[in-house]
Amino acid sequence: MxxxxxxxxxxxxxxxxxxxxxxxxxxxxxxxxxxxxxxxxxxxxxxxxxxxxxxxxxxxxxxxxxxAPAAAPAADGVVIGMIVPTTKTIFADIVRGAREAVEAQGGRLVLGMSGYVDSEDPAQARHLLAGGAEGLLVAPSWFGGVPTGGQEKWLLDCEVPTVLVERSAPAGNPAAALDRVRTDRAHGAALAVSHLASLGHRSIAAVLQDGPHAAGISAGYRASVESLGLETVPGSPAIGISGQFDEPLEYLVEAIARHGVTAALVHSDEDAIVLVPRLQARGISVPGDLALIAYDDEVAALADVPLTAIAPPKRSVGELAAKLLLQRLAERRTGRVPAPRQHLELLPELRVRASCGGDRTDPSS
Structure with a gap:
């Protein structure tokens, strides 16, 4: 009883x-x-x-x-729970960065997986907390990257320090008061567009995945096109999570033929690798006819034509999120007045490879 x-x-x-x-x-x-x-x-x-x-x-x-009995460095030290939708793509390095930061302070990271199933997030949290987790690092399965319809409620009911990872909440939503660490994806998209424009491209398309990061990348792309005075290109169909490429392929072929598109930003680099041979089969060479920049830089360098890519600081996201959570736990343990909540955005970098080609500026102009 x-x-x-x-x-x-x-x-x-x-x-x-x-x-x-x-x-x-x-x-x-x-x-x-x-x-x-x-x-x-x-x-x-x-x-x-x-x-x-x-x-x-x-x-x-x-x-x-x-x-007093000595605490073992990991098992009896602080236990941090981390919930991610997958350990593939960007999350492999994010988890690695968090684990290294926690273990460096004598703690232990315990992982929960949601598989992008919204109802699994709170179930994983309950399991981790029952197992002794004192705080949570969470990348919730919010399809658009932000909570809708009360999806954040379980987070606020956890009663342990929590840091959002690669997710955010709009102003006015209760989850906006949580600490968070994420990549500034809009900045990354703007970097890509600016680089392509510097090579002389004036009509640049974007082909993006549906999912949590689409809004940020799309916003950065649109803002950069506008600020640089580039040609406006009709919007593309999204690449679904199941990987349907026929519509994006036809979109790019038509954009090149009808709108003079000479460059494109593709999220992710895996999708760019799939599209390149399909474009070549339609007589469109990369980078000769179409310069490409991929987003994520997971496997971009391994493509047949190595892909220029936007590289989020994945390991640093995990490391800083873990350190922020450990700080919150130390404040609670010692009774210190908590420092102000933090919203940290880390800037990705551009890694230039062969898929962009050279300067397209007319040398006679």
């Missing part, structure tokens, strides 16, 4: 008094509660001066802190 909070506090005091000191993980297991619940109990009792909280352990007041 589950103990009431007051009964649980009494039991914690009995066990710590009898043994002098206990590891938090051992105490949680003995009481049959999650490590998160037990840590809250210990924090409440420590605030009343009834126990002493050490790193990963609880000590009876007046006992020798040196006798």
């Amino acid at each position: 589950r103990l009431h909070v007051d009964q649980r506090h009494e039991r914690v005091l009995e066990l710590v008094r009898a043994r002098g000191s206990l590891r938090v993980a051992e105490l949680a297991a003995e009481l049959g509660v999650s490590a998160v619940t037990l840590r809250r109990d210990v924090e409440a009792l420590a605030a009343q001066g009834k126990v002493q909280r050490m790193h990963g352990a609880v000590v009876w007041p007046g006992g020798d802190a040196a006798d």
Whole structure:
């Protein structure tokens, strides 16, 4: 039978008094509660001066802190839960960056996967928190990259420090008050357009995937075309998650023939790699007839014609998100006044390869 909070506090005091000191993980297991619940109990009792909280352990007041059981570097250190839709594409490096940052501080990163299923996000969070996660790094399965229809509610109910990763919430949405770290994808798209314009291209198309990053890339593309005074190209059909390429292919062929398009931004580089041979089969060479810049730089360099690409700072996103969450946990543990919430946007970089070709400016002009 589950103990009431007051009964649980009494039991914690009995066990710590009898043994002098206990590891938090051992105490949680003995009481049959999650490590998160037990840590809250210990924090409440420590605030009343009834126990002493050490790193990963609880000590009876007046006992020798040196006798407290040593916390193992990872298992008994801070546990961070991370929920991502996949470990493919950009998230492989994001997870790697977060893991390295957490382990560098003696903690442990535990991964949950949603598979882009919206209802799986809260289920994974419950599982991670029940297993002892003290905070969450989350890239929710929000199709447009922002919450709609109350999708953020479960995040606000978690009651642990949470940092959004490669996601955001619009002003006025409660999730906008959460810390977040993401790539400035609009800046990356603008970099691509500016580079193509510098090579003399005046009519530049964009072929983008449906999904969380489309809005940012599209906004940067449109803003850059407008600010540089380039030709406006009719919008393209999106590449679906299932990878339907017939419509984007026909769009590019027609854009070249009817609108004088000589360059394109394609998200992602995997999609660009699929499109290049299809374009060549239609008599369109890359970069001779069409200069290409891909977005993501996962495998762009491995293409038959190595692709110029926009490279998000993936590992840095994971690293900074983890460090920000660890800061929030330290503030909570020590009772410090929390620093202001942060919205961090990291700038991607342009990596130039063969798919752009050379300067298209007419040398006689």
